[in-house]
Amino acid sequence: xxxxxxxxxxxxAVLMLLLLPQLHAQVFSAECVETFSSPENSLPALLSFIDxxxxxxxxxxxxxxSSTVASAVAEKARQGVDVKIIVERTPVGGMPAGEMQLLxxxxxxxxxxxxxxxxxxxxxxxxxIADGSRVLVSTENFGEHGxxxxxKGNRGWGVVVHSRELxxxxxxxxxxxxRQSRRLEEGLEFYNFQQVPExxxxxxxxxxxxxxxxxxxxxxxxxxxxxxxxxSANTSIYVQQFYIYPYWGSSRRGSxxxxxxxxxxxxxxxxxxxxxxxxxxxxxxxxxxxxNPRSNLRTATYVNGIAKEEGLSLEAxxxxxxxxxxxxxxxxxxxVVDGRAxxxxxxxxxxxxxxxxxxxxxxxxxxxxxxSLASLRLGEAVRLMRGDTPAAYFQRVFEEDWQNSGxxxxxxxxxxxAVVVVVLSGAAGLLLRRGWRWR
Numbered sequence: 001x002x003x004x005x006x007x008x009x010x011x012x013a014v015l016m017l018l019l020l021p022q023l024h025a026q027v028f029s030a031e032c033v034e035t036f037s038s039p040e041n042s043l044p045a046l047l048s049f050i051d052x053x054x055x056x057x058x059x060x061x062x063x064x065x066s067s068t069v070a071s072a073v074a075e076k077a078r079q080g081v082d083v084k085i086i087v088e089r090t091p092v093g094g095m096p097a098g099e100m101q102l103l104x105x106x107x108x109x110x111x112x113x114x115x116x117x118x119x120x121x122x123x124x125x126x127x128x129i130a131d132g133s134r135v136l137v138s139t140e141n142f143g144e145h146g147x148x149x150x151x152k153g154n155r156g157w158g159v160v161v162h163s164r165e166l167x168x169x170x171x172x173x174x175x176x177x178x179r180q181s182r183r184l185e186e187g188l189e190f191y192n193f194q195q196v197p198e199x200x201x202x203x204x205x206x207x208x209x210x211x212x213x214x215x216x217x218x219x220x221x222x223x224x225x226x227x228x229x230x231x232s233a234n235t236s237i238y239v240q241q242f243y244i245y246p247y248w249g250s251s252r253r254g255s256x257x258x259x260x261x262x263x264x265x266x267x268x269x270x271x272x273x274x275x276x277x278x279x280x281x282x283x284x285x286x287x288x289x290x291x292n293p294r295s296n297l298r299t300a301t302y303v304n305g306i307a308k309e310e311g312l313s314l315e316a317x318x319x320x321x322x323x324x325x326x327x328x329x330x331x332x333x334x335x336v337v338d339g340r341a342x343x344x345x346x347x348x349x350x351x352x353x354x355x356x357x358x359x360x361x362x363x364x365x366x367x368x369x370x371x372s373l374a375s376l377r378l379g380e381a382v383r384l385m386r387g388d389t390p391a392a393y394f395q396r397v398f399e400e401d402w403q404n405s406g407x408x409x410x411x412x413x414x415x416x417x418a419v420v421v422v423v424l425s426g427a428a429g430l431l432l433r434r435g436w437r438w439r
Contacts, residue, residue, distance in 0.1 A: 025221050028165035030211040033364055035393045036203040038140050038156035039326055043147040044201030046136065047072050049160055053130040056082040058174050060125045060360070062346070063087065065096050065143040070106055071193045077110035086174070086181050088123040089115035096143075101188055108187030118180025120219070121356040126346045127170065135161045135170055137344055137362050139333045146331065149197060154331040155240075155319070155401065157344045157394055161362060166213050170360065173217055177358060206390055210367035216345050218359035223262060226335070226343065226354070229363055230266040233337045237270050238398045239279045240319075240332040241349050243287050246299040248351040255293075256302035263349045264299070268306060271314035279303060280402055282330040283318035294350075320405045327401075333361070336398060341365045342391040364390045 036045035050057065050072045057076055064070065064087050077083040085106060087099075107113045116123035128136045138158035140146025145153040216225045230237060244264055246256040257265070271277040281287070281296040288297040300316040307314035319330040335343040345361020347354050366389030 025214050025216070025225050026169060028163050028169065028213045028215070030161050030163040030166065030213045030364070032162040032205055032207040033211055033213075033390045034160035034162075034203055034205045035390050036158045036160075037394075037397050038138075038146055038158070038331075039148045039151050039153035039328075041151075041201040041203045042138070042140065042153075042156060042158055043068065043149055044199045045158065045160070045203045046138075046142075046147050047196060047199065049128065049130060049134070049136045050076060052134065053081050055131045056084075057128065057130050058084045058171070059128040059142070060086040060123065060174055060177065060358075061128075061142045062122070062124045062126060063091055063096055063099060063141045063143060064102065065099050065141070066147055067102065067194055068144075068149055068196065069142045069147060070102050072196045073111060074106055074109035074193055075196065077106065080110075083111035084114070084174075084178065085111055086114045086116055086123060086177055089117055089182070091122070101191065103184055104186055104188035105191030105193065107184050108189050108191070109193075113184040114178055114181035115184060116177060116180065116358070117182045118177060118358075120358050121352060122358070123177065124346050124353065124357040125360040127360045129167050129171055129174065132167050132171065133162065133164050135163065135167050135362075137161070137360060139331060139344060139346060145328055149199065152326045153328050155327050155329070156331050157240075157334045157342075157397070159344050159362060159364060159390065161213055161364070162207075163213055166215060166362070169215055170217075173360070204390075204393055206366075206388075206393075208367060211390075212365040214363040214365070216343065216347065216359070216361035216363060218347055218354045218357055222345075222347050222354035222359055222361070225363065226263055226345075226347065227266045229335065229337055229341060229343060230263070230270055232341075233270045233275045235338050236276045236336075237267055237278070238336040238395060238402075239267060239277070240330065240334050240398055240401065241279070242282050242329075242331045242333060243296050244279070244281060244299045244349040245294040245351065246302045247294070251292075251294055256298065261349060261351070263354070264303075268303065268312075268314065271307070271312040272310070274313070276313045277315075278398075278402060279316040280319050280330065280398065280405060281316060283320065284329045288318065317402065317405045319401055322404060330401070334394060334398075336391050336395045338391075339395055340389065340391050342394045344394075366391050 036042050053076055103113045126138045140156035146156050216222050245261050247254040247259055248261050249259040267277050289295050303316035321327050333345050333347050341363055343363045347359045
């Protein structure tokens with residue numbers, strides 16, 4: 001049992017609303033917001049969310065490949081919970097091996113499974129709705145890397161928002177996409193669902209007055225909401241993205257900033273008005289290709305060139321893996337603004353994602369830092385430092401990754417050279433042991 005407490009901030013709720021930027025989207029109140037990050041505690045948080053469903057569980061996710069998560073969902077379906085699942089029918093590279101078998105097994109367990117077949121380019125969302133009152137939004141697909149059992153996988157962010165208003169809003173989006181999806185009719189009766197493990201893990205639960213949530217839905221409002229969030233910054237913007245294109249439009253005819261990526265340019269514009277802007281990008285090999293004019297390497301070079309030329313408090317870094325190997329790649333799609341607002345979404349900062357895909361996210365606004373707030377972890381009431389909020393939680397995660405990545409632009413690229421050297425050395429040693437000689 002998880003107890004939840006509410007503390008009334010000193011500032012009146014009306015004043016809190018006045019502090020929020022006027023976004024061209026609906027603003028909903030939230031009773032509580034749970035925050036978690038991958039790979040540290042994402043799987044325990046997701047399993048807890050699934051377990052909390054007693055009436056309905058609606059899931060929309062780009063790919064669903066985790067047998068552990070599927071086992072928990074199948075158990076809910078067997079218990080009579082109304083389970084509906086939408087997945088992308090044709091993800092990039094094709095449906096992952098074993099996903100169709102897993103989906104058919106969920107169908108046989110009693111879940112309704114649908115393959116998105118609508119007019120949008122991709123169904124790339126990663127969210128779920130439980131009992132019409134709680135919404136889980138993540139940057140990660142329901143796979144072993146996004147929700148790992150061994151706490152080693154992707155860097156990702158996630159929230160569970162307790163808000164009937166938000167749940168009703170996203171339920172309309174979900175049902176609209178469901179009507180454009182093809183129902184999976186064939187079940188797979190004989191599937192070895194594993195027992196859901198008892199995992200140890202902790203995550204933060206913030207319950208306070210003044211929590212506000214703005215839904216981010218692509219292609220309807222994602223560009224506007226994210227841009228206006230960046231435009232609202234007064235002191236700091238911390239961006240962590242899987243990748244950011246330095247420009248939109250044709251890869252062959254464009255160049256950095258021409259035509260502009262409005263999301264990236266909004267962050268740069270904030271730096272020009274005195275806001276501290278930090279941008280952390282993934283450095284996996286396919287995100288740092290020299291011959292890709294829109295790679296993270298090119299984006300970082302573009303951003304840092306502007307910072308140097310104009311003397312701005314602006315820096316882009318390529319994220320590095322941790323020495324303990326717990327982070328595979330940086331798959332996050334998040335932003336923290338002024339330590340008071342955090343964006344958690346499935347939106348990549350290319351042109352296609354926010355303008356042609358189904359993407360879902362939320363911006364969570366917290367009460368003004370400095371109030372005495374409460375958070376809960378694994379059922380224990382934990383009094384946190386003054387000013388701790390959902391945004392502060394993700395800012396700490398960001399800052400840890402930022403410090404680990406250092407300041408060298410080339411580090412992300414050279415680590416893959418080191419990996420290749422190690423692999424080739426190992427292969428050479430194996431051949432030599434078997435009597436081969438290089439000629």
